[in-house]
Amino acid sequence: MTEARGPKAHERSPAGAEPVDPARPADQTPAEASGTPSAGGHPQAETPDAPPADEHLRVESQARKPAASQGPLARFGQARHLGLVAALVLLAIVGLITQPDSFATASNLVNILSLASTIGVITVGMTFVIIGGGIDLSVGALMALASVWATTLATQSYGPFVMILCALLVGAGAGLVNGFLISYGRMVPFIATLAMLVAARGLAQRMSDRKTQLIQQGNELIVELSTTRVLGLPVLVYIFALVVAVGWVLLNRTTFGRRTYAVGGNPEAARLAGIDVRRHTLLLYALSGLCCGIAAVLIMARTTTGSSTHGDLYELDAIAAVIIGGTLLTGGRGTIIGSILGLLIFTVITNLFILNGLNTSDQLIAKGLIIVVAVLLQRRSLESRT
Template sequence: MSEPRLPSVDEQVRVEKQARKPAAVEGPLARLGNVPHLGLVFALVLLAAVGLVTVPDTFATASNMVSILSLAATIGVITVGATFVIIGGGIDLSVGAIMALASVWATTLATQSYGPFVMIVCAVLVGTGAGLVNGLLISYGRMVPFIATLAMLVAARGLAQRMSDRRTQLVQQGNEMIVELSTSRVLGIPVLVYIFALVVIAGGCC
């Protein structure tokens, strides 16, 4: 068995020089490639540019910006929770369907003359129960998160359609608190946007 060949003196000197050589300076484009979520920022800028070019008279107005924030507030609150799931390496496909089910269940109680607090507690319990089922299936049932949450998506969506009879449900009189929560503004900004901002701050502090 032959002995291992030791590196020559010239080869050792070359390796040491290579180690002392300063790293190559990255150009501006290379540094941009290291910016996280650059693609999402580019897509947002592109959408804003399309809006400014196509409808400049209405897109860049304060009322339109407030409307966009108000519409995004509900989904934004859900995305804060979904962010923690994604950070943990999981996935949840059922968040939208669970939100619809909780909303339908709460408004069904409203049509039966229940007060706003009962509606809120019902919506929280429905969301908590559905999330608990997902967690038990994934943690103890050893189901793949994609499959478990996909099944919950189909089940929650079907139950919501069954309960609402595929009709739009409206909150009637006696639940002014819910109506005011969705329509009231403070300093010209809807209360829903403030709630969204508080949830984002709380999520960022966790």
């Protein structure tokens, strides 16, 4: 603030032009500048308008400052992501120290990314729903249902493309049902998607008769998504990256994304601004369902199966990733990048525990602690800002 104020004060004050005390600091405040000239010879002319000019400058400099760095929110966002990146780096260092031979290997890193891909795609959809002020508990179950539906003998007989299409349609369709119940049926998102979680899991069990359905010969194209590598990475990682990129663009560069923030941040204001809040909510859940469909294709590729047990508790991992990433559970605020970083932190932790041969129970405890610490840190940085 003093930098913006100092030079201007000198322009204004005749004291600056006069041979004044050279010992006076260059960045003196205007109050000092207009106070001392009484020795210089113009005592009365300057003083009356000095305080308002100072006030004006102060306001202006405050207003100008954030503009230079693209707004305080953007800056804050970067800082927050910085914290997540730092956490990730820290975990990598722990990995390098404890398992120098196996952690930094190409196969382990590919493994981490492949693992992250399935939940990652779901996390993108979940980020939209949560920013839009809702929650989707049914994601894991929808992924299971889509994987089962796409791998029934009947569907498989149409070939791999129809299987993929089937998974996407089942996911999006079930998401639409969620959205319809919530927006037009006025059900609480928690309840509507909880019902969907239970029902979809049950339907998946019935369809598969609780058996794991293998991908048949002739449909290996789907499996090849995980076995074919481009530049050392399996195709499914690229699919994950694509979903993240499309999600980012949709959220940050389109009217749909902007309205998602509005609907989640203040639904009444959104409605009174002429946004069709119900239709928007419906679309958010459909989007989340579609992401589950994509995730179903990825898990089919990774496991070569469709099963009603796929994706158990994925909803919790996805929600946790979104929260660690800094998205408010009350809606209206959040980022895709944050969610993905949150997810990677989770995946790397899992990986570290496995590499070090530690108990999975300890792993769960660690994850729980991380959620708490992340949220506490975010709240502190939020409070220090306002």
